[in-house]
Amino acid sequence: MPRSTVVRAALGATGFAVVIAAWWIAADTAFAVNGVVPSPPDLVRQIAEDGTGYYLAQIGVTLSSAGQGYLWGAGVALLLAVVVMVLPALSSPVGQLALFVECAPAAAIGPVVLAVVQGRTPSIFLAAIAVLFTTLVGALLGARATRRIEVDVIAVYGGNRWDLFRKVKLFAALPATVNALKIGIPAAILGAIIGEYLGGVDSGVGVALAVAQRSIQVERTWIFGLSAALVTSIGYALLSVLGRALLPWSAAARRLG
Numbered sequence: 001m002p003r004s005t006v007v008r009a010a011l012g013a014t015g016f017a018v019v020i021a022a023w024w025i026a027a028d029t030a031f032a033v034n035g036v037v038p039s040p041p042d043l044v045r046q047i048a049e050d051g052t053g054y055y056l057a058q059i060g061v062t063l064s065s066a067g068q069g070y071l072w073g074a075g076v077a078l079l080l081a082v083v084v085m086v087l088p089a090l091s092s093p094v095g096q097l098a099l100f101v102e103c104a105p106a107a108a109i110g111p112v113v114l115a116v117v118q119g120r121t122p123s124i125f126l127a128a129i130a131v132l133f134t135t136l137v138g139a140l141l142g143a144r145a146t147r148r149i150e151v152d153v154i155a156v157y158g159g160n161r162w163d164l165f166r167k168v169k170l171f172a173a174l175p176a177t178v179n180a181l182k183i184g185i186p187a188a189i190l191g192a193i194i195g196e197y198l199g200g201v202d203s204g205v206g207v208a209l210a211v212a213q214r215s216i217q218v219e220r221t222w223i224f225g226l227s228a229a230l231v232t233s234i235g236y237a238l239l240s241v242l243g244r245a246l247l248p249w250s251a252a253a254r255r256l257g
Contacts, residue, residue: 038219043226046219059227062205065120066192069127073188074181076128077135081177085143085169086161094136102133110198123195123204130191131184138180142173178243185235189228 020040027039038046047055080098084091113122146168154164196206205224212220 035218038222042219043223046223055223055227058203058205058208058224059231061203062189062192062196063231065123065195065204066127066188069124069192070131070184070188072124073128073131074135074184077132078139081136081139081143081173084140085165098133098136101129110195114198114200118200120201122198122200123192126195127188127191130187134183134187135177135180139173139177142176143169145176146172174247178247182236182239185239186232189232193228
């Protein structure tokens, strides 16, 4: 293992330990009276009391909705990106549509969606629209990173718009698209939680958070919040590793840069 990797891992572990220690000290001193910040042992005791199955079940439900929304949002975004790359004239209307979707606040459109459809659909829908904008913008920005000489080469050899897309723009867009997909992971999970928080379902992290807040169960609130952050970090890290494996030439280019 390279020494630089070992150093980064050691620094990361040290930083994590410092954060945990600071959290523990603050919980037992500054927040000991009101109890709004439980200590790590308090959270461990709460998990042991409730059982890990309770938390895993709620997280699994939310991940299912977030995953479906992620696939829908990313799929629609990538389809629109391909259309714009092949037909640049559609760039303006597609961009305006994506901007409208991004500017629509989830807390405002969520109740409207909930009034129209029931079940898990609002959570899936909010997760999808949270992913759509970032993925579409990332893909289009990556495609615009093509050099003029590459476009000219395709034109000189008699290539059409489809040739330009599959031989130049597609490869140019891949690194930025992967980065946008990574950003979409926390967005999808947040959208799903907001959808659950609005009501209409009886399980999921959003529902469990609402119940814990109403019952003043501080430890459960923190556990679910930290669990969502942990799941998001794992998803982000896995997609980062997958991106480096699928795009080794992009990673090499960044190191050279």
